[in-house]
Amino acid sequence: MIDDKAFFKLVLDTTPDQVVVINSVGDIVYVNRSWQNFGEQNDCACCDMWEQQNYLAECEKAAQKGDDFGLKAFNGITSVISGANNDFYLEYPCHSEDEKRWFMMRVVSFNHLENGYYAISHQNITERKLAEELVQKQLGVDGLTNIANRGYFDEFLVKEWNRCKRLNMPLSLVIIDLDDFKMLNDTYGHQQGDTCLKEVANLLNDFAKRPSDLCARFGGEEFVLVYGNTNSDQACSILYSLQKKLSALNIDNKHSLPSKTLTVSIGLTTVIPCDNFTTESLVKEADDLLYKAKNNGKNQLCVSDLAFV
């Protein structure tokens, strides 16, 4: 039986997973070779000079900067240290400038010479996550917000267009763009920006309840709403209550000009589908109205009713 410290250290250095061991107050007491390599290649505070670092303090720092995953990691690790949980798993994004990456953190406790220790391993799960993203895309779901994606919207709009054309009913199309979203990203960080997009998407999705309605992410910080069998007045009244609910969310965007909290600009157009129009011209009209709203100072709704033209 081998009982040699150097031997086991070498064994731990063979794993591609980044392993770090902390004590019960979060001080790092051991890291393997993969951990050190990752730190050197990625400029990570916690991997560099690891002997002087406290893992929990690094998670807390990340959480204070608005990193949700930092907070989740902190809570998960402390739950294992306190004995509330036997172990803890967390899948989290760790994208670099030029590469999408995800990792799974796994925390397990063990005792050595009557002291409690916690082995935290980080496994690269990017391949699986990319495969999941691809499946989601094929299913028509936007990976970040979990609402419909652009591809699903394109198909839905054509179907709803044809149905409304057959039944001679109005169809309303709305394009919503978050105001000064770049500022929000720049002020609070990209991750906070992602959280904001998810919050807004959830809210908008609540305003697409009927089978003939759809809320989708059009791209970036733009969303679309389709309302079959809905005239301009009806769509406007939905959008006024949507604007109220959005402003009640009170999402900070302190450097934005229209307001210190997040606002949106909206283009709404309504048409009774016929051969004079196409789905493309409908989208273009809503987009033109959106840009009119932006140019008029943002935080407003611009409307055109083509149903009676």
Ligand SMILES: Nc1nc2c(ncn2[C@@H]2O[C@H](COP(=O)(O)OP(=O)(O)OP(=O)(O)O)[C@@H](O)[C@H]2O)c(=O)[nH]1
């Ligand atoms: N966090 C995050 N940001 C995104 C995402 N998609 C697009 N963005 C950002 O959205 C910002 C859009 O910037 P702009 O097109 O200048 O628009 P804006 O700052 O909202 O300005 P206006 O439209 O004129 O009000 C860019 O900084 C993009 O990086 C995303 O998925 N997550």
